[in-house]
Amino acid sequence: MQPGTYARCDGGDANGQAAETSSLFFGLPSLVFSCLWEHCTVSARSAIFATCKGARELALQHSPQLTSQLARLEEGHEHSWHILQQAGARHEPLVLNWRTSPACCVIDLKRTLQQGLVHGGLGWGLSVSELVMKCGHLSRPGLIIGHAAQPLLGLSFPNLKRLELHGCHFTSPDLLRATGKSSVESLLQRLTHISLLHCSCSSEEVTEQLSQALGQLPGLCSVHVTSTGISSGVLQACGSRITTLTYQHTGPRHMSDDWDQLAAGISCTPNLLSLTLSTDKGAHAASSAQLQQLAQACPQLQTLSLPCSTINQAGLDVLLAMQQLQQVELGAIKPLQASRAHAPCRWQRLVVREPVYAPCITLLPLAAIPSISLPGLALADLHAIEADPSSWLFRLSSGGVGSLSSAEALREAVHCLLAHPGLRPTQPGQLHVHSAACSSQRASPFKLPLSGVGPLLAEMRPLMVRLGTQRLVLDGLVLAGDEVAALGCADARLSHLDVRECAILPDFWEKLLTAMPHVARVHVAKRARGDHMARLQHLCVTATRSVTLVFGPRALSAEEAAQLGAACGPSIHREQVVVMTEEPLVVPAGRQGLGAASHPGCTHAVAQVHTAIHVRPAAVA
Numbered sequence: 001m002q003p004g005t006y007a008r009c010d011g012g013d014a015n016g017q018a019a020e021t022s023s024l025f026f027g028l029p030s031l032v033f034s035c036l037w038e039h040c041t042v043s044a045r046s047a048i049f050a051t052c053k054g055a056r057e058l059a060l061q062h063s064p065q066l067t068s069q070l071a072r073l074e075e076g077h078e079h080s081w082h083i084l085q086q087a088g089a090r091h092e093p094l095v096l097n098w099r100t101s102p103a104c105c106v107i108d109l110k111r112t113l114q115q116g117l118v119h120g121g122l123g124w125g126l127s128v129s130e131l132v133m134k135c136g137h138l139s140r141p142g143l144i145i146g147h148a149a150q151p152l153l154g155l156s157f158p159n160l161k162r163l164e165l166h167g168c169h170f171t172s173p174d175l176l177r178a179t180g181k182s183s184v185e186s187l188l189q190r191l192t193h194i195s196l197l198h199c200s201c202s203s204e205e206v207t208e209q210l211s212q213a214l215g216q217l218p219g220l221c222s223v224h225v226t227s228t229g230i231s232s233g234v235l236q237a238c239g240s241r242i243t244t245l246t247y248q249h250t251g252p253r254h255m256s257d258d259w260d261q262l263a264a265g266i267s268c269t270p271n272l273l274s275l276t277l278s279t280d281k282g283a284h285a286a287s288s289a290q291l292q293q294l295a296q297a298c299p300q301l302q303t304l305s306l307p308c309s310t311i312n313q314a315g316l317d318v319l320l321a322m323q324q325l326q327q328v329e330l331g332a333i334k335p336l337q338a339s340r341a342h343a344p345c346r347w348q349r350l351v352v353r354e355p356v357y358a359p360c361i362t363l364l365p366l367a368a369i370p371s372i373s374l375p376g377l378a379l380a381d382l383h384a385i386e387a388d389p390s391s392w393l394f395r396l397s398s399g400g401v402g403s404l405s406s407a408e409a410l411r412e413a414v415h416c417l418l419a420h421p422g423l424r425p426t427q428p429g430q431l432h433v434h435s436a437a438c439s440s441q442r443a444s445p446f447k448l449p450l451s452g453v454g455p456l457l458a459e460m461r462p463l464m465v466r467l468g469t470q471r472l473v474l475d476g477l478v479l480a481g482d483e484v485a486a487l488g489c490a491d492a493r494l495s496h497l498d499v500r501e502c503a504i505l506p507d508f509w510e511k512l513l514t515a516m517p518h519v520a521r522v523h524v525a526k527r528a529r530g531d532h533m534a535r536l537q538h539l540c541v542t543a544t545r546s547v548t549l550v551f552g553p554r555a556l557s558a559e560e561a562a563q564l565g566a567a568c569g570p571s572i573h574r575e576q577v578v579v580m581t582e583e584p585l586v587v588p589a590g591r592q593g594l595g596a597a598s599h600p601g602c603t604h605a606v607a608q609v610h611t612a613i614h615v616r617p618a619a620v621a
Contacts, residue, residue, distance in 0.1 A: 093129035128157040134166040145170050154187025164195040164224075171202040173210040176217075191217050195224035196234065197248070204229075211237035226250050227258060235265040242269045249279040255308075256284060263293050272298040276305040283331060288314035295322050305329040307353050313337050320345055320365070329353070335381045335437055339363045349373075353426060357381055357437030361413035371422040376432030376473070377413065379456055410459045418466050431469040433460065435476025451478035451503075454486035461487070464494070471496035481507035488515030497522045504528035509535040513543060523610075525552040533560060540568040540615050549613045550577065561611045573614040 131153075145168050153160065153175050177187060194214065201207040207229055214220060215237030222244035225231040235242070247262065249255040255262070255277070266275070275298060286309040294301070295318060302324050310332040311319070319328060320343055328347055332354035345365040355378040366372055417423050425431060435450045464472070472494050477483065479502050487494075488511075497519050506529065512522065528536075536549075551561070565574050 094127040095130040096128050096132070125156055126159060129159055130162040130164075131157060131160060132164040132166075133168070134164075145172070145175050154189075158187070159190055160188060161190050162193040163191060164197070165199055166195075166197045168196075168199045169202065170199065170206055170210055173206060173213045176210065176213045188217055190219055192219050193222035193224070193244075194220060195246075196228075196230055197224065197226050198228065198250070199226075199230055200228055201230060207233050210234075214238060224248070227262070232261065232265045235268045239268050240271045243271055244274040245269060245272055246276040247278075249277070249281070251281075254281050254284065255279040256287075256290075259290055263290075263297065266294065267297045270297065270299070272301055274303040274305075275301055276307075277309070278305075279308045282308075284309045286311050286315055288312070288318050291315050291318040300324055303327040307331055310334055310354075316340060316364075327351075332437070333357070333360055333364075336360045336363045340365050341367070345369060351426065354378075355432050355434040355437070358413040359409045360437070361416050366416065366420055369422070371424065372420060373424045373426045374417075375426040375430070376434065377410070377460070378434045378437040379410070379453060379477075380436045380450055407455050407459055410456050414459055414463045417463060423467070425467050425469070429468055429470040430473065431460075431464055431467060431471075432473040432475070433457065433477070450476060451480075452482075453477055454480075454482040457483055458486040468493075470494060471498060473498040473500065474502055475500040476502065478503045478505065479508050480505040481511040484508055484511045484515045488517075493518045495520050499524045499526075501526055504532065506530040506532050506535045509539045512539065513545065513547060519547065521548045521550065523550045523552075524555045527555050533564070537564060537567050540564065540572050540613070543571070543615045544617055546617060547615045549615065551611045551613070553608060553610070556611055558611070561613070564613065571616060573616070575612050575614075577610050577612045 153163075154177070201210060210230065211233035214234055220238060221241055223234060223238060223242050224246040225234060225248070227247070227249045231247070235245075245266070247265070249258065249262070251258075262277075266272070275294070284306075286306060291311070294304070301322065304319070304322075304325060304327070307329055308331045311330060312334040313336050316333070316336065317340070319325060320340065323346070326347060327349045329351040330353065333352060333356055335357045339362070341363060343365050345368040347365075347369045349371040350364075350366075350369050351373040353375065355376040356374055358377045358379060361377070463469075470493065472487070474497070479499065494516055495518055497516065499522065502525075504524065504526065508528065509532065512519070556564075561574055565572060
């Protein structure tokens, strides 16, 4: 194929079958095509652009924004510029998502800017409102931006409003200069947001020059930075003009260890209205002193997002005292000692990322908050269990212990949530039941298996119905037939059951399908106890409806899967599936066992091969 030419997919063969098929595809209603297009990955869209003229024209016609992946712009990829020219002709905001490899990133960047400059006055260069440039590794920046990156960004994309740079190394601040060759020529006047993620500078002088260049941009009010040497200089230079700040802490240290540096940067931005603090080092225990520093540095703060932080009673009191605060997002809430149910609260929305200890529900001022989002409930207090490790070895029927939510306490929590009109799950259709509060410390290898929790789970069924729960996540429980029966509810149409770090007793399999009539998929992460293979085989052979069982590598070995296939024959179909899970990188020395629960380690995403067993009824098989 010659550069600048396009493969046609609307032509047919001798009998016209291909033409008929493609005409049906191109005849889809605009809404249907747009939905299909939005679900395509960036690489898939680029492939479609390169090979299918009809699909490209439909995308340019129906898609509200065009995200094009320009990778390794060689001579054979001239179609990319032609596509952008077509998009620019529509005079709509253009999002340019630019990705490349370290080997050719400098050449590609220069060429991209040159092409934008050529078409800046008439075509797509004028339409670019958002530019995302990603290159290199998180710890090894790959895009070196220096004097070779001419022409200036502001000349190529004069209407740019959002700029995101990932993995860039600056040897010169010229790319982001606010003036052209003439000091009178103003550039990047419309830039309101910039992201500098995992970026670095060649020297302190370049860092200072880059910060000064950003400080001269009149419209810049939103900044997203990581905890590198650039961040402090940018915050000091932009100062009071910043109203939205997202700060992502990275590196080998925990955020608490670098809090002084973080607080110094935030103190330069007294007019912040929205602040987001996150970290990649597990959970961050936000002390009341740290929260007080934020309150003093940002008196006008309206939105505070701490998705990786846990707060205690004192921290909650500090947040409630912040006069302007309206939206709050927290990682987890430690068990509370005193009620704040009737405390003055101006919050409009509360989001909690980890399950909340059930008795704390009635202690929070939820009635005053119009909208709340919770992932689920925790049945036990991790900290109380740490104080008395023997307390979690119990059965509820024997009276339980103080660290466990009693059925009455859980009933009150559920009743409180059911009465709230603005209750929403953090993830739509999903409810999480955990064995302990502050479960953000999931990097710990130590788990707290709670047994005999059937009566507690039964109390949660009205909440499942209220939230329209389709996926139930169970973590850290002992699951026997009684627990499965307690979860069974015809009104709660559970279609997915995610069994994570739970101890599964053999009779779990016996009552699974009968107690949960709507479950179509069960994901098991941990090996069941006892003669689970015989019970599992019996379930596969006697099943009266279809169900998919997905087993992690610790739950079912390859030999056992083969044995199950040989025993069940056509009743099951086996396949390998890839599942992304979060695993601990390392457990620090001296933090083994029970104590590790309060000191989360680093986690990372791991692709694991799981075994999926599709059980089919005997009649269908």
